Amino acid sequence: MQKIKQGDEVIVIVGKDKGKLGKVAKILDNEKVLVDGINVVKKHQRGNPNLGVSGGIVDKNLPVHISNVALYNPKTKKGDRVGFKVLDDGKKVRFFKSTNENVEL
Numbered sequence: 001m002q003k004i005k006q007g008d009e010v011i012v013i014v015g016k017d018k019g020k021l022g023k024v025a026k027i028l029d030n031e032k033v034l035v036d037g038i039n040v041v042k043k044h045q046r047g048n049p050n051l052g053v054s055g056g057i058v059d060k061n062l063p064v065h066i067s068n069v070a071l072y073n074p075k076t077k078k079g080d081r082v083g084f085k086v087l088d089d090g091k092k093v094r095f096f097k098s099t100n101e102n103v104e105l
Contacts, residue, residue: 001092003071003082004033008103010069011079012038021072025061032063039064075099 004010008024012035022035039062047055070079073096081097094103 001084001094002027002030003094004066004069009072009074010035011072012064012068013070013079014068015039015064024069027066028063031066033066033069034061034063035069036061071096071103073098075101 004024004027006024006027009021010024010033012018012020012022017038020038022038024033025036026034028034040059041062042057043060045053045055045058047053071082072078073080075096076098080099082094082103083097084092085095086092095101096103
């Protein structure tokens with residue numbers, strides 16, 4: 001089980017987008033994440049009339065290392081560390097270490 005999953009709301013803790021919130025779009029090879037609206041760069045793209053792709057400058061999301069984001073805790077309105085615990089019924093869940101509340105409800 002991973003501490004950060006696809007669809008989680010995260011906050012950037014290091015880098016040019018520090019303090020910004022975003023939703024995890026995809027996890028790449030267990031150490032990089034694509035976050036919507038974070039680490040956006042301009043890409044100069046050449047047009048290809050055979051494929052119907054128009055040229056120009058497009059915005060593109062680049063991956064961020066997973067250590068540079070933290071899971072967003074809506075109660076404290078900050079990034080928070082995540083731990084794991086096993087419930088009485090044997091289910092393994094993630095919890096916020098500061099408030100000791102489960103991430104999944």
